[in-house]
Amino acid sequence: MSAFINELPKVELHLHIEGTLEPEMVFALARRNGITLDYADESALRAAYDFQDLQSFLDVYYQGMQVLLTEQDFFDMTWAYLSRAHGERVRHTEIFFDPQAHTDRGVPLAAVVGGIHRALEQARQQWGMSSRLIMSFLRHLSEEAAFEILHHAEPFRHKLAGIGLDSSEKGNPPAKFARVYAAAREQGFRLVAHAGEEGPARNIRDALDLLQVERIDHGVAAVQDGKLMQRLARERIPLTVCPLSNLKLKVVDTMAGHPMLTLLRAGLCVTVNSDDPAYFGGYMNANYQALQDGLGATDGELLQMALNSVEACWLSPEEKAVLVRDVRAHGEAFGVKH
Numbered sequence: 001m002s003a004f005i006n007e008l009p010k011v012e013l014h015l016h017i018e019g020t021l022e023p024e025m026v027f028a029l030a031r032r033n034g035i036t037l038d039y040a041d042e043s044a045l046r047a048a049y050d051f052q053d054l055q056s057f058l059d060v061y062y063q064g065m066q067v068l069l070t071e072q073d074f075f076d077m078t079w080a081y082l083s084r085a086h087g088e089r090v091r092h093t094e095i096f097f098d099p100q101a102h103t104d105r106g107v108p109l110a111a112v113v114g115g116i117h118r119a120l121e122q123a124r125q126q127w128g129m130s131s132r133l134i135m136s137f138l139r140h141l142s143e144e145a146a147f148e149i150l151h152h153a154e155p156f157r158h159k160l161a162g163i164g165l166d167s168s169e170k171g172n173p174p175a176k177f178a179r180v181y182a183a184a185r186e187q188g189f190r191l192v193a194h195a196g197e198e199g200p201a202r203n204i205r206d207a208l209d210l211l212q213v214e215r216i217d218h219g220v221a222a223v224q225d226g227k228l229m230q231r232l233a234r235e236r237i238p239l240t241v242c243p244l245s246n247l248k249l250k251v252v253d254t255m256a257g258h259p260m261l262t263l264l265r266a267g268l269c270v271t272v273n274s275d276d277p278a279y280f281g282g283y284m285n286a287n288y289q290a291l292q293d294g295l296g297a298t299d300g301e302l303l304q305m306a307l308n309s310v311e312a313c314w315l316s317p318e319e320k321a322v323l324v325r326d327v328r329a330h331g332e333a334f335g336v337k338h
């Protein structure tokens with residue numbers, strides 16, 4: 001691991017907290033909750049992490065999270081991620097969770113939000129690590145179900161910064177959620193959506209125009225549409241790109257074929273993120289390192305992407321200024337210009 005990457009102050013903007021469940025924790029929580037898993041042990045579960053596409057991953061991901069039942073389970077999962085992120089110099093993190101995947105199993109939303117939020121608060125007090133929580137609608141479920149969870153979340157509104165849209169992109173375009181996004185916008189939520197991961201560039205344009213999102217999660221399909229790239233660059237719409245995820249889910253065939261640097265050099269606000277690190281083989285450092293080793297990104301380009309993440313995050317201008325200063329100082333300490 002390069003010292004430059006290891007010590008770089010980082011901001012993470014695309015992280016599914018349920019995607020941080022390492023096999024060891026899946027088994028520990030299963031034992032604690034008296035749940036029998038379909039896999040004999042941790043290594044058998046890890047062997048199942050051989051994905052052909054997004055759907056084959058999602059099937060394993062939704063199965064893995066069934067061990068989460070209590071507020072303490074959600075706290076423990078979140079605390080394990082935050083400890084790891086803190087060790088990788090993540091200073092601020094914006095975290096997705098999938099409420100419907102839990103409430104549909106009978107887990108109270110209070111346990112989900114309460115456990116995650118308690119861990120975020122402890123990280124803030126203990127390390128000064130800041131965070132935001134983003135509630136995602138599952139796009140393979142109905143518009144009606146999204147409205148239901150939005151309504152159900154009202155008592156927790158003060159703990160939620162934004163709304164996201166994830167799960168199976170194919171066959172579930174942004175238009176399906178235009179009305180519920182409009183309702184969320186009226187309630188003051190900030191808005192993001194997964195688009196252009198496995199789906200076409202058109203989904204990115206529709207997420208901007210129909211859902212009025214301010215950031216696109218993934219968005220790598222933009223590279224197929226020059227006009228859209230120009231718009232994203234002109235409007236400085238951030239893309240929260242996840243290199244190791246794209247490789248594991250076969251969005252790209254090789255890291256050398258990843259469009260990250262094409263997008264960066266075209267002036268887009270691209271950022272580096274880990275998505276579901278327990279499943280995709282690496283947290284933030286590993287994603288930065290993969291861009292360097294597999295794609296040939298320079299330290300200067302990595303520094304620019306780290307600064308983009310600060311620009312794209314939801315901290316106040318004053319808090320961002322502190323992070324910008326620290327990222328720039330890190331570059332200067334290593335003699336790196338961006």
Ligand SMILES: Nc1ncnc2[nH]cnc12
Pocket residue numbers: 016019054061166167168194197245275276
């Ligand atoms: N990469 C991804 N794409 C869509 N939905 C997800 N849910 C968790 N990870 C996801």
Ligand SMILES: [Zn+2]
Pocket residue numbers: 014016166194217275
């Ligand atoms: Zn994602």
